[in-house]
Amino acid sequence: MSKLVNLLAPDTENDSFTALKKAVTMNSTDIIEEVKKAQVLGRGGAAFPAGIKWEYMARIVKSAPPDTPKYIVCNADEGEPGTFKDKFIMENLPLKLIEGITIAGFTLGAKAGYIYVRGEYRKIQKRLLAAIQDTHKQGFLGKNILGLGFDFDIHIISGAGAYVCGENSALLNSTEGKVGRPRIKPPRLAEVGLFLKPTLVNNVETFANIPLVINGCPDAGGSKLICLSGHCRNKGVFEIPLGKLTLRDIIYDPQLGGGIAGDKQLKFFHLGGQSGSIGCADQLDTIYSYADLTKAGLSVGSGAVVVMDESVSILEYLTSVAEFFIHESCGKCVPCREGNFQVLKILQKLAAKGASLNDLDTLRRLASTMTTASFCGLGQTAASALTSAWKHFKTEIEGAI
Ligand SMILES: Cc1cc2nc3c(=O)[nH]c(=O)nc-3n(C[C@H](O)[C@H](O)[C@H](O)COP(=O)(O)O)c2cc1C
Numbered sequence: 001m002s003k004l005v006n007l008l009a010p011d012t013e014n015d016s017f018t019a020l021k022k023a024v025t026m027n028s029t030d031i032i033e034e035v036k037k038a039q040v041l042g043r044g045g046a047a048f049p050a051g052i053k054w055e056y057m058a059r060i061v062k063s064a065p066p067d068t069p070k071y072i073v074c075n076a077d078e079g080e081p082g083t084f085k086d087k088f089i090m091e092n093l094p095l096k097l098i099e100g101i102t103i104a105g106f107t108l109g110a111k112a113g114y115i116y117v118r119g120e121y122r123k124i125q126k127r128l129l130a131a132i133q134d135t136h137k138q139g140f141l142g143k144n145i146l147g148l149g150f151d152f153d154i155h156i157i158s159g160a161g162a163y164v165c166g167e168n169s170a171l172l173n174s175t176e177g178k179v180g181r182p183r184i185k186p187p188r189l190a191e192v193g194l195f196l197k198p199t200l201v202n203n204v205e206t207f208a209n210i211p212l213v214i215n216g217c218p219d220a221g222g223s224k225l226i227c228l229s230g231h232c233r234n235k236g237v238f239e240i241p242l243g244k245l246t247l248r249d250i251i252y253d254p255q256l257g258g259g260i261a262g263d264k265q266l267k268f269f270h271l272g273g274q275s276g277s278i279g280c281a282d283q284l285d286t287i288y289s290y291a292d293l294t295k296a297g298l299s300v301g302s303g304a305v306v307v308m309d310e311s312v313s314i315l316e317y318l319t320s321v322a323e324f325f326i327h328e329s330c331g332k333c334v335p336c337r338e339g340n341f342q343v344l345k346i347l348q349k350l351a352a353k354g355a356s357l358n359d360l361d362t363l364r365r366l367a368s369t370m371t372t373a374s375f376c377g378l379g380q381t382a383a384s385a386l387t388s389a390w391k392h393f394k395t396e397i398e399g400a401i
């Protein structure tokens with residue numbers, strides 16, 4: 001399997017911080033230009049171009065008084081079920097991540113960076129702390145980095161296991177010690193972020209790509225870590241070139257998913273986490289790229305590829321998705337707090353063959369209201385699995401009526 005940029009190369013090849021050494025010889029505009037050219041799209045799920053985000057933050061920083069504190073925040077909450085690529089990076093490539101965050105700090109004139117790590121990743125938090133201490137010893141973090149008068153440090157913040165804290169503004173509230181609920185936007189976090197100061201928030205994988213970009217890898221934006229799980233033979237984190245493989249390659253290639261375990265048939269796949277869309281066998285020839293998946297009503301999202309075989313009931317699966325969102329809804333807004341409960345009730349009625357046509361109509365309206373009227377991305381995407389599955393499995397879903 002071809003690997004475009006080899007993001008997964010062991011850290012030992014990178015531990016001399018060659019990209020940081022190069023970055024400090026460049027000016028901010030040139031660094032940002034490189035990130036834009038590499039077309040790195042944010043790997044946390046929303047796929048916002050990293051270069052554009054950095055450029056916007058640089059503009060805010062420029063217009064602020066010079067002594068304004070600025071912050072770099074790495075989103076390592078990784079709460080999306082079926083997603084474990086950030087865990088892989090933090091366990092195996094912590095120096096690449098530290099280097100990427102430090103380059104962002106240098107570019108945007110920040111003195112402090114935070115990695116917000118999900119609470120369940122206790123061992124990884126220790127691993128990161130040890131890597132930060134080593135980096136200090138090597139002189140690439142702390143005071144007067146590389147003798148250039150550039151001070152930068154990275155702190156670890158532990159989450160407490162709430163999925164909504166992966167939403168970037170809720171993450172900042174949680175980092176400040178407040179309740180982890182989303183903020184109203186605008187203002188953007190680049191303007192009013194952590195402690196109300198200009199803040200850049202990027203995902204772990206996004207930052208880990210930055211050293212590759214600065215080291216001159218033209219295709220850094222074209223490599224993606226995916227997480228295969230469920231009923232495929234091979235499970236784990238794989239690096240793939242975006243735009244070159246189909247979903248069929250990903251699920252069936254012996255070097256990737258290896259096909260369906262137990263020689264069963266594929267029933268569906270769920271891409272991008274619980275907030276992503278469900279696809280079926282008819283869509284296996286879709287190319288795995290941001291644009292192609294979007295065209296097909298699917299998405300890269302968090303990089304999760306959950307494969308389900310023919311034994312799985314779609315209603316049971318959707319019920320578990322609804323239960324997840326009920327558990328994780330922060331309760332701030334009605335469409336999400338109440339909507340997920342009502343969705344679950346109707347799904348349970350359908351599974352018990354006790355639903356009516358009216359219930360189906362209500363289900364449709366609930367999905368639409370949650371998507372359009374919820375306050376944050378959690379509620380806005382909570383019905384994605386339901387609406388996409390409904391298209392593919394109409395007979396199974398409506399069969400009980
Ligand atoms: C409910 C919810 C949960 C999220 N969880 C995560 C997460 O665990 N990790 C992450 O990087 N982004 C997560 N995001 C996306 C972030 O809000 C944000 O887009 C991301 O951190 C930006 O980084 P990127 O541009 O590098 O992707 C979540 C968004 C929502 C709405």
Ligand code: SF4
Nearest residue numbers: 331332333336376379
């Ligand atoms: S959509 Fe509303 S209730 Fe749901 S997590 Fe976001 S703010 Fe909280």
